[in-house]
Amino acid sequence: MRFIRNTLSRLGNDIAIDLGTANSLVYVKGKGIVIQEPTVVAINQKTGRVLAIGEEAKKMVGRTPIHIVAMRPLAKGVISDFEVTEQMLRYFIAKACPRKFILSPGPRVIVGIPFGVTEVEKKAVRDATLSAGAREVFLIEEPMAAAIGARLAVQEPGGNFIVDIGGGTTEVAVLSLGGVVYAKSLRIAGDKLNEDIIHFAQEEYKLFIGERTAEALKIGIGSAYPLKERKEVPLRGRNLVTGLPEEIMVSDTDIRRAMERSVRQIVNEVKATVEETPPELLADIMCRGIFLAGGGALLRELDTLITKETKIPTRIVEDPLTAVVRGAGLVLENLDELCDVLSEAEDLEPPK
Ligand code: ADP
Numbered sequence: 001m002r003f004i005r006n007t008l009s010r011l012g013n014d015i016a017i018d019l020g021t022a023n024s025l026v027y028v029k030g031k032g033i034v035i036q037e038p039t040v041v042a043i044n045q046k047t048g049r050v051l052a053i054g055e056e057a058k059k060m061v062g063r064t065p066i067h068i069v070a071m072r073p074l075a076k077g078v079i080s081d082f083e084v085t086e087q088m089l090r091y092f093i094a095k096a097c098p099r100k101f102i103l104s105p106g107p108r109v110i111v112g113i114p115f116g117v118t119e120v121e122k123k124a125v126r127d128a129t130l131s132a133g134a135r136e137v138f139l140i141e142e143p144m145a146a147a148i149g150a151r152l153a154v155q156e157p158g159g160n161f162i163v164d165i166g167g168g169t170t171e172v173a174v175l176s177l178g179g180v181v182y183a184k185s186l187r188i189a190g191d192k193l194n195e196d197i198i199h200f201a202q203e204e205y206k207l208f209i210g211e212r213t214a215e216a217l218k219i220g221i222g223s224a225y226p227l228k229e230r231k232e233v234p235l236r237g238r239n240l241v242t243g244l245p246e247e248i249m250v251s252d253t254d255i256r257r258a259m260e261r262s263v264r265q266i267v268n269e270v271k272a273t274v275e276e277t278p279p280e281l282l283a284d285i286m287c288r289g290i291f292l293a294g295g296g297a298l299l300r301e302l303d304t305l306i307t308k309e310t311k312i313p314t315r316i317v318e319d320p321l322t323a324v325v326r327g328a329g330l331v332l333e334n335l336d337e338l339c340d341v342l343s344e345a346e347d348l349e350p351p352k
Pocket residue numbers: 019020021022023024165166167168169189190191215218219222293294295296297298299300320321
């Protein structure tokens with residue numbers, strides 16, 4: 001650990017990357033967040049060339065001609081397409097720290113990884129980051145980074161409870177003394193809620209809608225618990241029976257019903273973790289509360305529902321979408337105090 005601290009603190013060109021299933025963010029030491037883009041890459045399959053990355057590529061999703069694919073290289077929090085992930089990391093690293101000279105060394109990089117990924121998956125992240133031009137790579141578990149980003153006192157001997165709801169996974173973790181005491185990862189999060197809405201529109205209205213429309217509905221009028229004021233918006237799609245475009249009105253109640261099962265599963269995961277938490281830590285958590293991070297934390301009234309179901313006050317961390325990268329960034333800035341929270345990757349034997 002001391003070695004890590006010494007080597008890392010010697011240089012200025014350090015960056016932190018949150019490579020999320022839905023969004024990727026980059027933090028440059030001394031500067032703050034410099035990149036925040038969707039984790040989407042558009043590729044021309046005829047030539048194998050990357051056409052666009054991030055926001056520009058996301059706009060192409062569902063709108064591309066046959067030979068262009070807009071893909072998300074991370075599935076459920078782990079790398080599903082190594083080469084595309086590497087290209088994306090290369091683009092981020094080049095954009096965040098342009099090289100002054102051709103021979104300048106690449107940056108040292110801290111990358112967030114979901115809790116509980118295998119050694120093989122950790123190695124994939126490390127290798128992709130190294131071949132994308134990093135000089136050295138350190139890993140941090142995302143729930144830990146999110147908690148640090150939320151300025152929770154993770155290094156003290158008290159319990160902290162963090163729920164990170166991203167695109168692919170919901171991670172529920174209890175942290176104390178700079179480590180993860182207990183954590184669970186559920187493969188139900190923001191993407192699943194979008195799928196639920198697509199299914200609902202199909203089953204209920206025979207209406208075919210795309211993923212972006214479903215996400216816009218979720219963000220626009222979705223909620224986890226009944227709202228004080230009714231919300232209603234027009235929904236456009238293709239009628240599956242007639243094949244023609246159609247517009248109907250949907251309300252927050254419809255969308256809540258569509259997502260109900262998945263929201264329930266997320267809440268049950270939180271409850272199960274509360275039940276597994278050692279009593280001493282639970283006492284701290286009852287005072288401090290449950291903290292929600294990740295984009296999914298912004299689902300209306302999810303905090304209310306979790307408070308009701310767990311009887312523990314629940315709140316959303318400030319700017320939940322950036323909590324992980326800000327936390328990893330804080331580790332970069334304060335390595336002396338925080339280097340212990342980095343996750344050590346075992347060195348794997350290369351395959352024979
Ligand atoms: P990841 O870490 O997996 O990249 P993020 O933390 O960036 O994920 O969160 C992305 C998820 O949050 C997406 O599924 C997105 O639809 C969802 N999201 C973003 N804003 C909102 C909102 N206001 N209400 C509900 N969900 C939201």
